[in-house]
Amino acid sequence: MLKLLLHTLGWLLAHTPEPLLHALAAVLGEITLWLFPRRRRLVFSNLDHAFPERSSAWRRRIARASSRRLFETALLSLALPCLGEHRLRRILRASPEMLAFFAAHRRDPFPVVMVAPHMAYWEVQSAMPLVVPGPFPEFGVTFRPLDNAAANAWVQQARERFGLKLLSRKQGFQESLKILRRRGIAGVLFDQNAGLQGALTLLFDRVCSTSELPGLMAGKFSAQVYSMHSRRLGFWRVELQMQPIPCAPTSAAVTLALNRELERQLSCDDNLCASWLWVHDRWRNQDIPHVRYRLAAKRNLLAAELAARGTAALPRRTRIFIRLPNWLGDVVMAVPLLRALRISRPDAELTFIAKAPFLPLLKDWALADHLIALPPPSSGYFRFFWNLRRRHPDNYLLFTNSLRGDLEAWLTGCRQRFGLVRPGKRRPLLSHAYRLPDGFDERLHHQLEVWTDLLRHFGLQGAPDITPLGPRPHSPAPVLGFIPGSENNPEKRWPVAHWRELIARLPASLPIVLFGTANDLPITNAIAEGFGPRVENLAGRTNLTEYCARLSGCRLLVTNDTGGMHLANALGVPLVALFGPTNPVRTRPVFAAPVHVLQPPGCPPTGGGRLDDLGPAQVIAAVREQVPDLLPGK
Numbered sequence: 001m002l003k004l005l006l007h008t009l010g011w012l013l014a015h016t017p018e019p020l021l022h023a024l025a026a027v028l029g030e031i032t033l034w035l036f037p038r039r040r041r042l043v044f045s046n047l048d049h050a051f052p053e054r055s056s057a058w059r060r061r062i063a064r065a066s067s068r069r070l071f072e073t074a075l076l077s078l079a080l081p082c083l084g085e086h087r088l089r090r091i092l093r094a095s096p097e098m099l100a101f102f103a104a105h106r107r108d109p110f111p112v113v114m115v116a117p118h119m120a121y122w123e124v125q126s127a128m129p130l131v132v133p134g135p136f137p138e139f140g141v142t143f144r145p146l147d148n149a150a151a152n153a154w155v156q157q158a159r160e161r162f163g164l165k166l167l168s169r170k171q172g173f174q175e176s177l178k179i180l181r182r183r184g185i186a187g188v189l190f191d192q193n194a195g196l197q198g199a200l201t202l203l204f205d206r207v208c209s210t211s212e213l214p215g216l217m218a219g220k221f222s223a224q225v226y227s228m229h230s231r232r233l234g235f236w237r238v239e240l241q242m243q244p245i246p247c248a249p250t251s252a253a254v255t256l257a258l259n260r261e262l263e264r265q266l267s268c269d270d271n272l273c274a275s276w277l278w279v280h281d282r283w284r285n286q287d288i289p290h291v292r293y294r295l296a297a298k299r300n301l302l303a304a305e306l307a308a309r310g311t312a313a314l315p316r317r318t319r320i321f322i323r324l325p326n327w328l329g330d331v332v333m334a335v336p337l338l339r340a341l342r343i344s345r346p347d348a349e350l351t352f353i354a355k356a357p358f359l360p361l362l363k364d365w366a367l368a369d370h371l372i373a374l375p376p377p378s379s380g381y382f383r384f385f386w387n388l389r390r391r392h393p394d395n396y397l398l399f400t401n402s403l404r405g406d407l408e409a410w411l412t413g414c415r416q417r418f419g420l421v422r423p424g425k426r427r428p429l430l431s432h433a434y435r436l437p438d439g440f441d442e443r444l445h446h447q448l449e450v451w452t453d454l455l456r457h458f459g460l461q462g463a464p465d466i467t468p469l470g471p472r473p474h475s476p477a478p479v480l481g482f483i484p485g486s487e488n489n490p491e492k493r494w495p496v497a498h499w500r501e502l503i504a505r506l507p508a509s510l511p512i513v514l515f516g517t518a519n520d521l522p523i524t525n526a527i528a529e530g531f532g533p534r535v536e537n538l539a540g541r542t543n544l545t546e547y548c549a550r551l552s553g554c555r556l557l558v559t560n561d562t563g564g565m566h567l568a569n570a571l572g573v574p575l576v577a578l579f580g581p582t583n584p585v586r587t588r589p590v591f592a593a594p595v596h597v598l599q600p601p602g603c604p605p606t607g608g609g610r611l612d613d614l615g616p617a618q619v620i621a622a623v624r625e626q627v628p629d630l631l632p633g634k
Helices: 002-014 020-034 037-050 056-084 085-091 096-107 122-131 149-160 170-179 213-221 250-269 270-275 302-309 327-346 355-364 381-391 404-412 449-458 496-505 519-530 544-552 563-570 616-626
Strands: 090-093 110-117 139-143 166-169 186-188 200-204 206-210 224-234 237-244 318-323 349-356 370-373 395-398 417-421 432-435 480-483 512-513 535-537 556-560 575-578 595-598
Touching: 002 056, 002 149, 020 037, 020 056, 037 056, 056 122, 056 149, 056 270, 085 090, 085 122, 085 139, 090 096, 090 122, 110 213, 122 139, 122 149, 122 224, 122 237, 139 170, 139 237, 149 166, 166 170, 170 186, 170 213, 186 213, 200 250, 200 302, 206 250, 213 224, 213 237, 213 250, 224 250, 224 270, 250 302, 250 496, 318 404, 327 349, 327 563, 349 355, 349 616, 355 370, 355 544, 381 404, 395 404, 404 417, 417 449, 432 449, 480 563, 496 519, 496 616, 512 519, 519 535, 544 563, 556 563, 556 616, 563 575, 575 616, 595 616
Parallel strands: 090 237, 110 186, 110 224, 139 166, 139 186, 318 349, 318 395, 349 370, 395 417, 417 432, 480 512, 480 556, 512 535, 556 575, 575 595
Antiparallel strands: 200 206, 224 237
C-alpha cells in the first residue's frame, strides 16, 4: 500500500508544472516556519548559536530559505523515481571540479570516501552518473532502509537505476570496505547527531556527537576524503560540487577536518548555508536527559580539537539557565553543585537568574557567565521571561519548587526544563523531572544531598565542591560576630535576653559585631543597649559585599539558623550555629569550615525545640571550644 502511495504521489509531482511546485514548496516552508513554534524555535536557536554575530534580519532570511528548500527537496525526492533521464539532465549538472575528479579517477583509480553533509537536494545525487561522462566507477552509498520492505525495495531500485549501489546501514560498512579495497568510491552521509555512538567534537564551537564512519572507512585503506554537496541554482536546478579534505587518514583527523570544512562552507556561502537543514538539531546529543549535565559519547575528540585550535579551554556555547532559590541560605547551599556543574559541563555558558540583591555576591564568586535579576512584581513580570526566549536557552535548571518558577522557565521557550518533583506533587510545566522515591524522608537528608541526586539523575559527574569560597585572613582580629535576627521566622531567633547575657559573660576586652538587615535593627539595638563601643551594631548598614568582608574578619560567628549563617560558612568563618525549631540534618552549613551545631536540651536531631530553652552557658562552652585562646579558663 505504501509503495503504491509513493508511486502515485511521485508520478503526480513529476507531471506537475514546476512553477506550481515552487509555489507549493514556498507555502509549505512558510507554514512550517511560522505556524509550528517548536520548529521555528529550533531553527532560530540553531542559527543564533552558530552565527551570534550576524543580524536578526540575516538569520530570518536564512531560516525562511532553509525551510522552503526542505520542501523543495522533499518534493524532488518523491518525484525522482518517476523522472526520466532527459528531465534529470535539465535538473542536475556537475561542477568542473567534479568532472576533473572523475576523469583523474578513471585514469588511475584510488580509494575514495565521498562524504555528503545534510544539505538540501541530497536525493538527486543518486543521478550523478547521468552528468559524468565516460564509465562510472564503482560507487556504493550507505543508507538507512525504510521499515516497509516493499517501499524500501522500490526506493532502492529507483536510486540505483543510474549506477550507484545502495548499501544498507547494517551491512554497509563491510561492503564499503570491499569497494575501497577495489579502489572504488564509498559514499556516506556526515552526521553531527550520532548520539552516544559518536565522537565528541565541536561544530560552530558547540559540542556535538559526530559520526566517525567516514574516518573509519578512510583509515582502513588510507583513502582520500572528499566532501560533496548539491548547490542550488534555482528551483529544482542543482550543481553537484566537491572538494578534497586534506588531512591524515585517521578517524580522528578525518572527523575533525570534515567539521571544519562544513563550518567554512556554511560561514562563507549564504547559498550553502540556506541549504543546510537548520530544522534538524545537530547538537541534540547533549540534550539527552540522562547525560545532560556531563559530556558523553562513545569517543571524546575534544582534546584533539582544542590542540588543533591552539586553545586549552572549550568555548562556552551551550546555554544553561539556572533559576536559583529565593532565600540567601538556599542560594549558598547550591553553590557546591554549581561548581560541580561548571566542571562537569566545561562547554556550558551558565546564566543565573536570581533576586537582584544577590547579584553582586554572585558576581564576586564568578561562577556564572551571565547574571539576570528577577524583575520586581508587576504586570510585566511574566513578559520579562517571554522576552528571554530571544536568548535561546538550551537548558533550564530549577532549584525552585513553585508553579511560578516553572511558568517562568516555560515562557522562555526552552525545550528542556529540569526540576525536582516530590511524591504526591505535580509540576506539569517541567519537561524532565527527578522524582523523589516513595518513602523518601527529606527530614533525614540534607538539602544539598537532594539537589545532588537531582543533578546526578541527569548526568552530573563529580562531587559537590565544599571548599570555602574566599581566602580567610591569616590572623583574623579577635572579634566575635553575632547574627541575632532571622528574616522569615521569629521562632528561629535566640531571645534578646540570652544574647545580652552572653555578651555580659564574655571578656570585656573582646570586640563584638552585630550583623543583620534593616529589619533586624530593633533586635540588635536592644542587644547592644548599654554595652557602649565594645559592641558594634552593623544591622542595616552594609550591602552584601561589605557584609561578606566584615564576616570574613571574625574569629567566630554565633548565629541563628539564617542566610548569614550559610554565607559565613561559605567564607570559611568558624560557627556556633543555634538550631531550635529548624532541622540541622536538612539545613546545616555545608562548607568545609568549623561548625558547632547547638540545639536545646532534649531537642530531636531533626529539630522541633524551643530556642528559649538553650541557655547562654551552653553557648559560652561552645564558643570556648571553638576559640579557647579568647576564653581562657572554664
